[in-house]
Amino acid sequence: MVAITAPSPIDQIPLMRCPKANAAQQGAVIPCVDLSAPGAAAAVADACRSVGFFKATNHGVPACITDALEARAMEFFALPTQVKLDMSGAARPLGYGSKNIGSNGDVGWLEYLLLSISSNTVKISSLPPPLRTALEEYTAAVREVGGRVLELIAEGLGLEDRALLRAMVMGREGSDELVRVNHYPPCPLPAPGDCGVTGFGEHTDPQIISVLRSNCTAGLQIKLRDGGWAPVPPDPESFFVNVGDSLQVLTNGRFRSVKHRVVAPEGAQPRLSVIYFGGPAPSQRIAPLPQVMRDGEQSLYTEFTWGEYKRAAYKTRLADHRLGPFELRSNRMPAPPSEQPASGTDPQPHCSSTSTSSTCTSTTTAAAGGSGVLPCHAMPV
Ligand SMILES: O=C(O)CCC(=O)C(=O)O
Numbered sequence: 001m002v003a004i005t006a007p008s009p010i011d012q013i014p015l016m017r018c019p020k021a022n023a024a025q026q027g028a029v030i031p032c033v034d035l036s037a038p039g040a041a042a043a044v045a046d047a048c049r050s051v052g053f054f055k056a057t058n059h060g061v062p063a064c065i066t067d068a069l070e071a072r073a074m075e076f077f078a079l080p081t082q083v084k085l086d087m088s089g090a091a092r093p094l095g096y097g098s099k100n101i102g103s104n105g106d107v108g109w110l111e112y113l114l115l116s117i118s119s120n121t122v123k124i125s126s127l128p129p130p131l132r133t134a135l136e137e138y139t140a141a142v143r144e145v146g147g148r149v150l151e152l153i154a155e156g157l158g159l160e161d162r163a164l165l166r167a168m169v170m171g172r173e174g175s176d177e178l179v180r181v182n183h184y185p186p187c188p189l190p191a192p193g194d195c196g197v198t199g200f201g202e203h204t205d206p207q208i209i210s211v212l213r214s215n216c217t218a219g220l221q222i223k224l225r226d227g228g229w230a231p232v233p234p235d236p237e238s239f240f241v242n243v244g245d246s247l248q249v250l251t252n253g254r255f256r257s258v259k260h261r262v263v264a265p266e267g268a269q270p271r272l273s274v275i276y277f278g279g280p281a282p283s284q285r286i287a288p289l290p291q292v293m294r295d296g297e298q299s300l301y302t303e304f305t306w307g308e309y310k311r312a313a314y315k316t317r318l319a320d321h322r323l324g325p326f327e328l329r330s331n332r333m334p335a336p337p338s339e340q341p342a343s344g345t346d347p348q349p350h351c352s353s354t355s356t357s358s359t360c361t362s363t364t365t366a367a368a369g370g371s372g373v374l375p376c377h378a379m380p381v
Contacts, residue, residue: 015195045156052243052258109264169278176279184271187264196263203318204257207279217271223259252288282307
């Protein structure tokens, strides 16, 4: 007799519907900004306004720094689980985690290290010294990229003080900076039709800004204003910048934090991504900057501090609209099409030959034609 037991919640990793590649849209969706070009400030502001996400090139970070972290991180993730836990502690939320993301039931096909950093020092001393060194060198470099982007944003917004946003994150004692290293092993689970296994569920980042780099394996997707999901072709030589919820509020909705998610790798190669999250000090007031407001313009949000927002975010699920409780309904902007109930969407997965897992040499790129998030069903793993 075969006993069938109900899978535990940790074994329930949902599927998501993957957009089909659309050759006509290749490269059209993900803005790319050369950070050293003369028009960079306007291009950054434009990308933050239109998509909330862009690829940054000419960032000045040497490949030896990113390569070293990638190599050391892969060595770490190859260690036995207990060793990884002993070295970094179980994620609560900082530390080593596997499949569980946060404590509210989100699961994905990944393992990760979530670390707090302060003045470029990683706050866990028990990590293998080579990994720690690689993380600290990487963090110092990527903070500079984040700082440069925040200066360009300030310039693009027309702020007199170009250092205002940068100083909220990088210039202040006690600011809240995190680095997350995600490892998505190749996923052996069969996914029907054009569904993929959730690597990291859809969410926005609550901080001001996030700066991401990955290896050559695809999987990241961003949600477009029309509700479609666009795959982000990996580019290990570039960084990808996300507008966070706090920047959305600071600009009174001029910039929009972008929902993003990751599909687990279907091919033979793992995905490794490293994300720097730039958050301010807990006491920092998050409210529209007076300098960006037009005469008579009302704030779209209630007042809150970063500490209050972070505590609220930790109580939510990844996919929740975390800014919702802070929106002032009377001043609310009309929801973008993606937030409105979809009509006539086909709930059944379609068959698709599109692979979401590609290498750097693949030219599979953005497609705007995908439908919204559809956890097709939960799948035991
Ligand atoms: O792994 C990725 O590419 C993105 C992961 C992510 O969004 C996150 O860790 O918040």
